[in-house]
Amino acid sequence: MTVTIRDVARASGVHVSTVSRTFSAPHMVNAATRSRVLTVAEELGYRPNRAARALTTGRTHNLGLIVADIANPFFPPLIKAAHAAARQRDYHLFVADTDEEPAAEEELVQAFSKQVDGVVLCSPRSSNKALERLAERVPFVVINRRLRGAATVLMDVGHGARLAVEHLAGLGHTRVALVSGPAGSWTSAEIRTAAEQVPGVDLVVVGPNAPTERGGYAAAARLRDSGVTGVLAYNDLVAIGLIEGLGDLGLSVPGDVSVVGIDDIVPGRLNRPKLTTVAMPTAAAGRLAVDLLIQEVTATTSLETRLVIRDSTAAPR
Amino acid sequence: MTVTIRDVARASGVHVSTVSRTFSAPHMVNAATRSRVLTVAEELGYRPNRAARALTTGRTHNLGLIVADIANPFFPPLIKAAHAAARQRDYHLFVADTDEEPAAEEELVQAFSKQVDGVVLCSPRSSNKALERLAERVPFVVINRRLRGAATVLMDVGHGARLAVEHLAGLGHTRVALVSGPAGSWTSAEIRTAAEQVPGVDLVVVGPNAPTERGGYAAAARLRDSGVTGVLAYNDLVAIGLIEGLGDLGLSVPGDVSVVGIDDIVPGRLNRPKLTTVAMPTAAAGRLAVDLLIQEVTATTSLETRLVIRDSTAAPR
DNA sequence: TTCAAGACTGCAAACAGTTGCACTAAACCT
DNA sequence: AGGTTTAGTGCAACTGTTTGCAGTCTTGAA
Numbered sequence: 153m154t155v156t157i158r159d160v161a162r163a164s165g166v167h168v169s170t171v172s173r174t175f176s177a178p179h180m181v182n183a184a185t186r187s188r189v190l191t192v193a194e195e196l197g198y199r200p201n202r203a204a205r206a207l208t209t210g211r212t213h214n215l216g217l218i219v220a221d222i223a224n225p226f227f228p229p230l231i232k233a234a235h236a237a238a239r240q241r242d243y244h245l246f247v248a249d250t251d252e253e254p255a256a257e258e259e260l261v262q263a264f265s266k267q268v269d270g271v272v273l274c275s276p277r278s279s280n281k282a283l284e285r286l287a288e289r290v291p292f293v294v295i296n297r298r299l300r301g302a303a304t305v306l307m308d309v310g311h312g313a314r315l316a317v318e319h320l321a322g323l324g325h326t327r328v329a330l331v332s333g334p335a336g337s338w339t340s341a342e343i344r345t346a347a348e349q350v351p352g353v354d355l356v357v358v359g360p361n362a363p364t365e366r367g368g369y370a371a372a373a374r375l376r377d378s379g380v381t382g383v384l385a386y387n388d389l390v391a392i393g394l395i396e397g398l399g400d401l402g403l404s405v406p407g408d409v410s411v412v413g414i415d416d417i418v419p420g421r422l423n424r425p426k427l428t429t430v431a432m433p434t435a436a437a438g439r440l441a442v443d444l445l446i447q448e449v450t451a452t453t454s455l456e457t458r459l460v461i462r463d464s465t466a467a468p469r
Numbered sequence: 470m471t472v473t474i475r476d477v478a479r480a481s482g483v484h485v486s487t488v489s490r491t492f493s494a495p496h497m498v499n500a501a502t503r504s505r506v507l508t509v510a511e512e513l514g515y516r517p518n519r520a521a522r523a524l525t526t527g528r529t530h531n532l533g534l535i536v537a538d539i540a541n542p543f544f545p546p547l548i549k550a551a552h553a554a555a556r557q558r559d560y561h562l563f564v565a566d567t568d569e570e571p572a573a574e575e576e577l578v579q580a581f582s583k584q585v586d587g588v589v590l591c592s593p594r595s596s597n598k599a600l601e602r603l604a605e606r607v608p609f610v611v612i613n614r615r616l617r618g619a620a621t622v623l624m625d626v627g628h629g630a631r632l633a634v635e636h637l638a639g640l641g642h643t644r645v646a647l648v649s650g651p652a653g654s655w656t657s658a659e660i661r662t663a664a665e666q667v668p669g670v671d672l673v674v675v676g677p678n679a680p681t682e683r684g685g686y687a688a689a690a691r692l693r694d695s696g697v698t699g700v701l702a703y704n705d706l707v708a709i710g711l712i713e714g715l716g717d718l719g720l721s722v723p724g725d726v727s728v729v730g731i732d733d734i735v736p737g738r739l740n741r742p743k744l745t746t747v748a749m750p751t752a753a754a755g756r757l758a759v760d761l762l763i764q765e766v767t768a769t770t771s772l773e774t775r776l777v778i779r780d781s782t783a784a785p786r
Numbered sequence: 787t788t789c790a791a792g793a794c795t796g797c798a799a800a801c802a803g804t805t806g807c808a809c810t811a812a813a814c815c816t
Numbered sequence: 817a818g819g820t821t822t823a824g825t826g827c828a829a830c831t832g833t834t835t836g837c838a839g840t841c842t843t844g845a846a
Contacts, residue, residue, distance in 0.1 A: 154583075156802055167826050172804060182824055201583045203520040203529065204802035207831045212520065214563075214584075222549040225542065225735060232539040235566050244584065246531075247564040249552050266471075266518045266832095267531075267561065365739070392739055418542060422682070422709055424741040473832055484796045489834060499794060521832035524801045583802095 155196045164192040175200055215442060216246040216264040216271035218257060225417040226387070226434065227274065230295075234272065234438035241446055243269075254278050258286060265290045270445040272438075273297075275339070291448065293441045297338055303444045304452040305437050309339055309414065310346035312430035312457030316384050316412045317350040319428070319459055323467045325353065325382035325410060331371045331394060332359030333386035340386060343414070347384060356380060365393030372397025381409055381468040388413035388420035388429055395423070395464065406466035416460060425463035432457055472513045481509040492517055532759055533563040533581040533588035535574060542734040543704070543751065544591065547612075551589065551755035558763055560586075571595050575603060582607045587762040589755075590614075592656070608765065610758045614655055620761045621769040622754050626656055626731065627663035629747035629774030633701050633729045634667040636745070636776055640784045642670065642699035642727060648688045648711060649676030650703035657703060660731070664701060673697060682710030689714025698726055698785040705730035705737040705746055712740070712781065723783035733777060742780035749774055 161168040166185060173180050174189045181189075206212040217234050219227045231247060238245045246264060250256035254277040264271055270291040276283060283299060286292065293303035320328050330347050333340035340360070348355055358374050361367035368390035375383065375398070385391035391413030395405045405411050405425060413420055413429040420427035433455045440453060478485040483502060490497045491506045498506075523529040534551050536544045548564060555562045563581060567573035571594040581588055587608040593600060600616060603609065610620035637645050647664050650657035657677070665672055675691050678684035685707035692700065692715070702708035708730030712722045722728050722742060730737055730746040737744035750772045757770060 154802095158802080168803080169805080169827080170825060172802095173825090176804070180824075185824080199579065199583060201524075201802050203523045203584060204831090205804075206520045207518075207524060207802080207833095208804045210831085222552065223545045225545075228540040228542075228545050231564070232566055235539065235564065236568070239565070244563050244580065245565070246561050247548070247552065248556070248562070249549055251553070262516065263561065266516060267520060419736040419739045422736045422740055471832095475832080485833080486797080486835080487795060489832095490795090493834070497794075502794080518832050521801090522834075524803090524832080525834040527801085 154201075155198045156201070157198070159196060160189065160193045160198050163196060164189050176205075211269055212267060213242060214244050214246060214268045215445060216248065216261070216268045217274070217438075217442075218248045218250060218260050218271060218276075219274045220250055220252050220277070222247065222249045225389075225419055226415050226432075230274065230434040230438035232438070233435035234442050237439040237442040238446075243442070243446065245442075250277075252277075258282055261286045261290060261292070270448075272441040272445060277336075291445065293444050295437050295441055298452075301450075303450045305440050305444070306452070306454045307432050307434075307437055308454050308457050309430065309432065310342045312414065312432070312459065313343040313346040313384060314350055315457075315459040316414070316428075316430055317347045317353060317355070319461065319465065320382035320384070320410060320412065321350060321353050323382070323410065323465060325380075325468050327354045327356070327378075327380045328382040328384065329375055329378060329380040330355055330357045330359070331361060331368065331375075331383055331385045331390055332357055333361065333363045333390070335360045337363075343384070343386065353382075359386070361386065361390060363387055363390060365389050365396070368393025368395075369397040372401055372403075375409070376401055376403070382465070383409060383411045385411060385413050388415045388417045388427055391427055391429070391464070392419065392423055395425075406464050408469070410465040410468070412459075412465055421462075423464075428462045428465040429460055430457050431460050471518075472515045473518070474515070476513055477506065477510045477515050480513060481506050493522075528586055529584060530559060531561045531563060531585045532762060533565065533578070533585045534591075534755075534759075535565045535567060535577050535588060535593075536591045537567055537569050537594070539564065539566045542706075542736055543732050543749075547591065547751040547755035549755070550752035551759050554756040554759040555763075560759070560763065562759075567594075569594075575599055578603045578607060578609070587765075589758040589762060594653075608762065610761050612754050612758055615769075618767075620758075620767045622757050622761070623769070623771045624749045624751075624754055625771050625774050626747070626749065627659045629731065629749070629776065630660040630663040630701060631667055632774075632776040633731070633745075633747050634664045634670060634672070636778065636782065637699035637701070637727060637729065638667060638670050640699070640727065640782060642697075642785050644671045644673070644695075644697045645699040645701065646692055646695060646697040647672055647674045647676070648678060648685065648692070648700055648702045648707055649674055650678060650680045650707070652677045654680075660701070660703065670699075676703070678703065678707060680704055680707060682706050682713070685710025685712075686714040689718055689720075692726070693718055693720065699782070700726060700728045702728060702730050705732045705734045705744055708744055708746070708781070709736065709740055712742075723781050725786070727782040727785070729776075729782055738779075740781075745779045745782040746777055747774050748777050 157171045161171045174186045248260045257278045275296040413427045416429045416431035478488045491503045565577045574595045592613040730744045733746045733748035
């Protein structure tokens with residue numbers, strides 16, 4: 153049914169090992185033989201079977217990518233870039249979604265283990281212990297989580313948060329709220345410590361909140377009486393919800409209060425007012441993560457973030 | 470290094486074939502033996518090697534999913550649902566992105582062929598001939614493309630378009646524009662023929678347009694002088710761009726013109742005004758496609774669409 | 787008591803490749 | 817001319833699992 157290396161060998165009058173080598177170590181075979189084998193292979197429609205190859209070599213040329221929620225607008229650009237990078241080196245990419253369940257991370261890595269050469273884990277929620285246990289089964293690189301011993305790519309959200317608060321301060325805002333994220337989040341903590349270090353502004357923390365529009369909408373009420381004129385939100389979704397909530401309370405953005413988000417997702421750009429936000433280098437992170445994985449280098453990198461100023465921030469009244 | 474079926478066999482005093490059967494055909498092995506093998510396997514941390522298994526059985530328990538653009542908000546919900554369905558039956562999912570290049574479809578399917586039990590192809594752009602060629606290599610199901618001989622899942626966008634135009638007619642609009650999509654698109658044609666059949670409205674077609682915000686923004690100018698009061702856009706992105714373009718031209722939505730989109734992507738819900746749109750059952754399509762693939766049934770299904778009315782449509786002035 | 791039928795289990799040959807080793811022949815060096 | 821290197825190829829073992837076949841041991845029936 154399916155054409156194998158043996159069929160090609162027979163049809164071109166050489167041994168299977170020669171056929172094998174024309175594909176996996178071309179320089180070891182005579183140019184004339186090689187081209188004969190190649191044309192025969194082409195005619196027969198032969199494709200190397202990667203599973204069989206994996207069996208002997210131990211390398212599958214597959215990678216796994218695990219994210220919390222494929223449908224969260226934060227991830228698709230990362231997935232896309234990771235895919236492109238993998239493809240470029242002839243790797244295939246398994247994509248998996250934990251549905252925000254920490255336990256699923258471990259299970260998925262286990263399930264992948266024999267089938268991939270490595271996995272990239274985005275913002276994992278599992279405990280350090282669990283991650284260390286996984287590291288023994290399969291090489292991986294983590295995105296957005298500090299983990300010693302593992303290859304890591306971080307996005308410098310702290311720096312971005314500082315830029316955002318400085319931007320607000322520069323516009324003249326002196327009382328600024330931080331609408332924070334979920335309780336245990338590494339990112340949320342980073343944002344907070346960075347934001348607190350900006351001189352000249354009183355920072356009030358409102359939270360924790362769910363990292364969704366809903367969370368942002370709900371936080372609006374708690375903001376009204378706080379007297380703040382500027383807000384840094386945990387992410388764009390929260391910012392968008394917040395803006396809607398403020399609107400329903402009769403407060404306009406940026407007229408009455410300025411709002412800056414974090415992530416720079418597409419819906420933020422499409423929002424009215426267009427969201428001022430901290431752009432996260434998600435594509436770069438995805439690309440870099442798979443490059444690190446393929447090259448098997450254990451490094452910890454920190455990617456720069458930048459502030460993109462649009463229409464949701466202005467000088468206070 | 471890695472623990473194999475032989476290690477388990479040795480450690481539990483049985484032959485490898487017995488170990489194999491405890492995993493792949495448990496009913497064939499004595500209960501006592503089975504549980505002994507299982508505990509030993511557990512202790513040793515044994516996991517069956519799927520690549521090796523694939524070699525003999527010919528089934529990989531992997532599926533491929535090919536979309537035009539992972540980062541296009543239309544696809545992530547589909548990918549997520551496909552993943553969930555696959556996961557539920559213990560399949561893994563390769564995800565690939567053609568970057569809108571038709572040629573990449575064929576290449577990706579080829580590359581997947583030995584590694585998956587089937588692939589789902591979303592809105593393929595390849596020619597029928599090319600697709601038929603591919604069908605010989607690997608089973609697949611197509612989403613949003615009519616293709617005889619292959620399993621197909623369609624979203625009934627025609628019906629949705631009709632509902633949308635009827636909605637506009639019901640509000641009192643008599644001149645309606647269809648801001649169409651790219652030239653060769655199957656979807657665009659479906660929309661058009663359905664929209665034309667609604668009685669009581671003059672339909673003017675404006676297009677073709679790029680299926681992006683940009684495309685919509687550009688189309689706004691051509692709408693101003695046409696005297697239409699209602700618009701059906703090729704998709705939500707186009708609708709959003711169109712609304713912005715109309716705004717820049719001094720026309721408000723839905724005050725001066727009503728706009729309805731198609732797809733029901735997240736940014737449409739977040740847009741101001743919230744977009745009235747035709748909801749596409751993308752999640753259902755993704756789920757169904759992998760179910761069809763796994764069960765190897767060749768059927769053609771048409772999924773229902775529905776109109777969700779929000780804030781971008783109103784009665785004409 | 788004998789025989790047939792089951793229920794388990796072992797044996798060994800696949801599956802589609804890779805790779806260390808051995809072999810041949812040609813090319814290169816004195 | 818003889819010895820040594822080198823390029824190219826074949827041989828066969830190996831990767832981790834599955835599975836048809838055959839053998840053993842029980843069990844139930846006649």
